[in-house]
Amino acid sequence: MTSDLTRPASLASRPRRPPTAQQFVLAELRRAITTGELRPGAPIRQDALAERLEVSRVPLREALKILEGEGLVVHEAHRGYFVAVLSMADLREIYRIRELLEAEAVRVAAAHLTPEVLAALEAAQDEVERAGEAGDVAAMAAANRRFHFLLFERAGMPRLVRLITTLWDSTDAYRSLYYGGTPNRERVVHEHRAVLAAIRDGDADAAVTWLDRHRAHAVSTLQDVLE
Amino acid sequence: MTSDLTRPASLASRPRRPPTAQQFVLAELRRAITTGELRPGAPIRQDALAERLEVSRVPLREALKILEGEGLVVHEAHRGYFVAVLSMADLREIYRIRELLEAEAVRVAAAHLTPEVLAALEAAQDEVERAGEAGDVAAMAAANRRFHFLLFERAGMPRLVRLITTLWDSTDAYRSLYYGGTPNRERVVHEHRAVLAAIRDGDADAAVTWLDRHRAHAVSTLQDVLE
DNA sequence: TCGGCTTATTTTGGATCCAGTATTGGATAT
DNA sequence: ATATCCAATACTGGATCCAAAATAAGCCGA
Numbered sequence: 001m002t003s004d005l006t007r008p009a010s011l012a013s014r015p016r017r018p019p020t021a022q023q024f025v026l027a028e029l030r031r032a033i034t035t036g037e038l039r040p041g042a043p044i045r046q047d048a049l050a051e052r053l054e055v056s057r058v059p060l061r062e063a064l065k066i067l068e069g070e071g072l073v074v075h076e077a078h079r080g081y082f083v084a085v086l087s088m089a090d091l092r093e094i095y096r097i098r099e100l101l102e103a104e105a106v107r108v109a110a111a112h113l114t115p116e117v118l119a120a121l122e123a124a125q126d127e128v129e130r131a132g133e134a135g136d137v138a139a140m141a142a143a144n145r146r147f148h149f150l151l152f153e154r155a156g157m158p159r160l161v162r163l164i165t166t167l168w169d170s171t172d173a174y175r176s177l178y179y180g181g182t183p184n185r186e187r188v189v190h191e192h193r194a195v196l197a198a199i200r201d202g203d204a205d206a207a208v209t210w211l212d213r214h215r216a217h218a219v220s221t222l223q224d225v226l227e
Numbered sequence: 228m229t230s231d232l233t234r235p236a237s238l239a240s241r242p243r244r245p246p247t248a249q250q251f252v253l254a255e256l257r258r259a260i261t262t263g264e265l266r267p268g269a270p271i272r273q274d275a276l277a278e279r280l281e282v283s284r285v286p287l288r289e290a291l292k293i294l295e296g297e298g299l300v301v302h303e304a305h306r307g308y309f310v311a312v313l314s315m316a317d318l319r320e321i322y323r324i325r326e327l328l329e330a331e332a333v334r335v336a337a338a339h340l341t342p343e344v345l346a347a348l349e350a351a352q353d354e355v356e357r358a359g360e361a362g363d364v365a366a367m368a369a370a371n372r373r374f375h376f377l378l379f380e381r382a383g384m385p386r387l388v389r390l391i392t393t394l395w396d397s398t399d400a401y402r403s404l405y406y407g408g409t410p411n412r413e414r415v416v417h418e419h420r421a422v423l424a425a426i427r428d429g430d431a432d433a434a435v436t437w438l439d440r441h442r443a444h445a446v447s448t449l450q451d452v453l454e
Numbered sequence: 455t456c457g458g459c460t461t462a463t464t465t466t467g468g469a470t471c472c473a474g475t476a477t478t479g480g481a482t483a484t
Numbered sequence: 485a486t487a488t489c490c491a492a493t494a495c496t497g498g499a500t501c502c503a504a505a506a507t508a509a510g511c512c513g514a
Binding site (some may be wrong): 019020023058061062065066068069070071077078090093094096097100101103157158159160163 | 246247250285288289292293294296297298305317320321323324327328331384385386387390420
Binding site (some may be wrong): 455456457458459460461462463464465466467468469470471472473474475476477478479480481482483484 | 486489490491492493498501502505507510511514
């Protein structure tokens with residue numbers, strides 16, 4: 001290898017503009033949908049969006065196809081794309097599938113656990129708690145995600161992690177409702193600590209049970225909010 | 228509505244040309260990949276393929292994005308699409324995820340079973356056996372798929388079924404290796420009968436156990452063939 | 455005033471065209 | 485002969501342009 005002297009030194013300092021327009025659009029759209037900036041059911045006007053993002057409709061449409069595969073948007077021929085709307089039955093199904101897949105991920109991960117990962121998990125949990133106390137909902141959600149996926153990724157099953165990621169994304173717009181109330185935030189902290197303790201003890205079953213409870217609370221809160 | 232007199236009468240007789248080019252391309256590509264006509268690892272030259280299918284590259288690229296989401300093809304920026312190559316570890320992971328998801332589907336489906344569905348299952352099984360005896364591998368694979376999905380779909384969990392479908396598709400190119408040998412074909416028939424009997428008895432656990440065994444045999448055969 | 459039909463507008467789906475990147479083949483130097 | 489650099493080529497990613505479908509607006513008649 002002749003090294004990268006030919007490349008501009010400024011490259012490293014560039015603020016991570018993705019190499020293709022469609023990746024940029026994809027990230028932007030995903031953010032807008034999971035944060036609720038684009039509301040469930042809202043039609044997606046390609047022309048307007050493409051203009052706003054300063055790209056043509058081609059990369060936009062390819063990004064939308066990816067999101068359709070992930071269930072974040074739905075498509076009707078000759079009518080266009082819409083942000084996906086989830087019924088309570090849909091949410092329940094998604095959480096049930098998560099239950100199945102995450103149990104596997106955690107069991108496998110627990111078998112390969114190293115002290116470093118445990119430390120990382122504890123650090124993530126600290127962040128969750130700090131953000132919770134500060135009342136920063138967005139930061140708390142982000143730290144929460146890091147906590148769970150640190151664990152999932154230890155399973156060494158990339159497809160499994162991808163499926164779980166997709167399921168999380170597809171309900172993100174709804175989950176933000178959950179983190180609103182303070183009692184729920186406290187419960188999250190408590191449940192995370194229980195999961196962490198179980199993992200530390202090498203008790204995968206207990207960890208799975210706590211995660212199931214964690215999810216069940218989220219579902220029942222969503223039910224209350226949506227009905 | 229004033230009826231469709233404006234439309235050509237020949238439409239009904241046309242052999243199901245999908246309403247959009249991209250759906251047509253999608254179906255065609257999926258077929259080519261799952262049958263092994265496009266071999267794992269093969270690069271997908273957009274220009275050539277688009278010309279052969281008599282469409283432009285735009286709908287082709289959108290179809291490829293869908294297939295990428297399903298794991299049938301992989302994409303590298305500025306290098307293009309390639310038919311996905313699965314290692315033994317990949318296959319094992321896919322079959323493990325199938326185990327988790329299909330167990331759920333079968334358990335839920337078993338709870339809602341009706342005599343009509345049972346009859347349909349038996350009919351599908353008859354087809355499997357007939358095709359098996361005739362040595363028609365393609366017909367047997369198709370009937371096999373009908374058999375399993377008749378069951379899965381009874382669960383009334385559309386997302387779950389979609390995930391399972393994707394997982395089946397992603398290994399179809401490899402599975403055809405499995406159906407090659409006669410002893411395997413006989414084993415498939417035997418295992419299906421056991422599943423059917425368990426379902427008939429309302430014994431979901433037994434059905435799940437037999438399906439797991441069914442899959443495990445497929446995996447070990449694949450391992451033998453691939454190594 | 456209201457319902458149904460026709461026409462205009464909007465919006466998507468698809469085709470063509472252009473620009474930028476990776477690959478390939480060849481020429482040169484060691 | 486082999487490795488390296490450079491130019492030509494092939495192919496992808498993206499932009500613009502056109503066609504077809506759906507929606508909205510206007511018109512006519514009852």
